[in-house]
Amino acid sequence: MQITVIIFLTLITLFEVIIYKSAIKRLKSCVGCYKLIKSNNIKFKKDEKISIINLINKIVRTSSNSFLVSIAISIFILSLNINTTINLYLGLLFIFSILKYVKIREYAKYVYNCYTNQL
Incomplete structure (x- = not known):
C-alpha cells in the first residue's frame, strides 16, 4: 500500500508542476x-480587454482548484496514517x-494591474 501511495503522490506532484509551468507561461x-501593445500604442476594444x-x-481559479484538491488528498492520506515518510512527503x-x-x-495580480491601469 505504501508504494501505491508514493506513486500516487509522485503523480500528483508532477501534475502540480505541470499546472504551475503552464499557468506561468x-x-x-x-x-x-x-x-507589445504599450510600445506600439495599439488601442484595445473593451471586449478584448475583458x-x-x-x-x-481562469488561470487563478485553476490554481485555486488544484490547491483545494491537494488539501483534500492530503487529508485523506493523513487519515490512512500509513507511514512517517509518507506523511513527510505529503507535507x-x-x-x-x-x-x-x-x-x-x-x-x-501584477498582470491584472497592468491591463486594468494602462489600457
Missing part, C-alpha cells in the same frame, strides 16, 4: 502582449501547493 505571454482579464481569472507536497498558488496569484 500563459501569464508571461499576457505580459508580453501588454508590452477576454484577457477573464483569462487571468512537502502541501507546502509546494501553497507556494505554487501564492506565486501564481501574485503574478496574476
